[in-house]
Amino acid sequence: MTKALKIQPSELVDFFEDGGQAMRMNYYPPCPQPEQVIGLNPHSDAGALTILLQVNEMEGLQIRKDGMWIPIKPLKDAYVINIGDMLEIMTNGIYRSIEHRATINSEKERISIAAFHSPRLDAIIGPAPSLVTPKSSAVFNNISVQDFYKGYFSRQLEGKSYIDVMRIQNE
Ligand SMILES: O=C(O)CCC(=O)C(=O)O
Ligand SMILES: [Fe+2]
Numbered sequence: 363m364t365k366a367l368k369i370q371p372s373e374l375v376d377f378f379e380d381g382g383q384a385m386r387m388n389y390y391p392p393c394p395q396p397e398q399v400i401g402l403n404p405h406s407d408a409g410a411l412t413i414l415l416q417v418n419e420m421e422g423l424q425i426r427k428d429g430m431w432i433p434i435k436p437l438k439d440a441y442v443i444n445i446g447d448m449l450e451i452m453t454n455g456i457y458r459s460i461e462h463r464a465t466i467n468s469e470k471e472r473i474s475i476a477a478f479h480s481p482r483l484d485a486i487i488g489p490a491p492s493l494v495t496p497k498s499s500a501v502f503n504n505i506s507v508q509d510f511y512k513g514y515f516s517r518q519l520e521g522k523s524y525i526d527v528m529r530i531q532n533e
Pocket of ligand 1: 402414422464474
């Protein structure tokens, strides 16, 4: 990733030396009226990278692309890798976090396991210094990882609205 971005490895890698991994298992029971409910509200993940397994290969995960919801069909033994908000901030918006949601079906339960990877909690994250140039100014403010999570978990999941709070406003 640092090669692709043409930045020093230390500008990304050091943040993950004592980084965190958190895991969530999601169980979505079937519902006779699936169009009336949502499994997981539209959101982007807070951390840097998420590795997601659609355990029993039931459809339900959708990503938002150009304003449309696109289903991500489960592939056997394959993981889905999602970019989270913190990686969007650290790459100054070059890698964009993906908005996604989970829907419910009427026939069978759906199970997924997500592993969220995050910089160490006491780090201050912001756009990598060499991605901020006179031609491409910083798009996001710096914030501590702890404060980022505090803000993220004290709000409702609502698309990508939280990362906008970190955006530098140009008058
Ligand atoms: O169930 C899924 O496929 C998505 C889960 C998810 O987005 C999450 O746990 O953050
Ligand atoms: Fe998610």
